[in-house]
Amino acid sequence: MRPLEISADEFRRLADEVVALSAQFFSTIDARPIFPATSGAETEHLFSDDLPEHGMGAKALAKLAEVAAHARAQNGRFFGYVQGPGEPVAALGDLAASILNQNMTAWRSSPAGITIERTVVRWLAEAVGCRGFFGTLTGGGSAANLMGLTMAREAKTPANERGLYAAPAGAIYASGQVHMAVPKAVAMIGIGRQNLRTVPCDASYRMIPSKLEQAIKEDKKRGVVPIAVVASAGTVNTGAVDPLREVAEVAHAHGSWLHVDGAYGALAAIAVPEKFDGLAMADSVSLDPHKWLYQPLDCGCLLYPDLDLARQAFKYTGDYAKQLSNDPIEGFAFFEESIELSRRCRALKLWLSLRYHGLASFRTAIARDLAHAKRLADLVTGRRELELLASPELSVLCFRYLINKDAQDDERNRFNMALLKRLIARGRVYLSNATMHGKFYLRACMVNHLTEDWHMDEVVSEVLAAAKEIG
Secondary structure (H helix, E strand, O other), X not given: OOOOOOOHHHHHHHHHHHHHHHHHHHHHHHHOOXXXXXXXXXXHHHXXXXXXXXXXXXXXXXXXXXXXXXXXXXXXXXXXXXXXXXXXXXXXXXXHHHHHOOOOOEOOOOHHHXXXXXXXXXXXXXXXXXXXXXXXXXXXXXXXXXXXHHHHHHHHOOOOOOOHHHOOOEEEEEEOOOXXXXXXXXXXXXXXXXXXXXXXXXXXXXXXXXXXXXXXXXXXXXXXXXXXXXXXXXXXXXXXXXXXXXXXXXXXXXXXXXXXXXXXXXXXXXXXXXXXXXXXXXXEEEEOHHHHOOOOOOOEEEEEOOHHHHHXXXXXXXXXXXXXXXXXXXXXXXXXXXXXOOOOOOHHHHHHHHHHHOHHHHHHHHHHHHHHHHHHHHHHHXXXXXXXXXXXXXXXXXXXXXXXXXXXXXXXXXXXXXXXXXXXXXXXXXXXXXXXXXXXXXEEEOOOOOXXXXXXXXXXXXXXXXXXXXX
């Protein structure tokens, strides 16, 4: 037998073992602690082995149970970050994608895979009200935001051939609530974070269009090109959705590109399209199906209406990859519209998941998440010990424990930080944190199809119990 080859029977035995472990994990996920009772030293001891010179055979799978035991159990009580437990049918799609091991470069590399990805991108665009948009799947919102802003830079201050030194000075505009991926992208495309303008927000943490226009006008007077405006369709701290239509009108009136960072929130347009009026006016939109379509990591997406501008930004083909067909289908290449060349088949899991469940099931799941956030907000408001930062616009909300009415913010910050650590250690509920106006808040984000109404009650009861323990 050749090196690395195993028989079909051996593969079936190994696969059965992994499937059995997976099924056992799914069936016990709610009973597992939300964060494993472990330490850095313990995980190093368990998994930091020497490189094996000789194979262990089937015994290599023996530690998979330990891997599961030392992983977060992202069950219905997991509300940290913007991540859910993953959808099981999609996980099977991921397995199939790994078995087929197709490279999503061009149609000739994977006829089925490329066609499925183009189909899934079309489905996503239609689902969020951007019918007719093109796009590509990415590793996540960070890559999608980077690509969207690269397109903006190349459209407004072309630099691919001669570099930025030959381009006029430019600026990018976003609110103070913008995701950290945007300042990173601004740096990577050579604009520089000093040229990222922070636009003030209103009391609901939404960008103020009049302040945006003022900032653009001031820059234009100095000869600065307003390259792009980044609007948020669901901020990571509060879930705020910028007034997309008004922001788009300001951006386009001044010749700016409009990129919408919808990595967290834009897929909620499936359930509440009225909250995303103006989304289809964007020049590029980032989405993360591994957030609010509950897909296993990783699965992001960039959408855009102008295919030629994508190719202007990304097309550069070596002779070894030159297309040999002029057929619009058989000559298609994702690498002419993307920063990536080698890519796994991210679309297969989403295609399989949507086919199995149907869009209506995802719409219902998203609506449930929105309702859970409102329920938790009501529960928090009903407790005098707790203070809500803002009513949820989507499914994120921040709140804190007040200690007493006379406590100073520094004291409350220390207490709530200790409370969060104690809450996670208790193992029942997982929250994250946010700092707003110098105040430390507990943060809950509901993008979880396993969550039930009673889990919201448990969030409050667990917070109160943890507060008593640290006293």
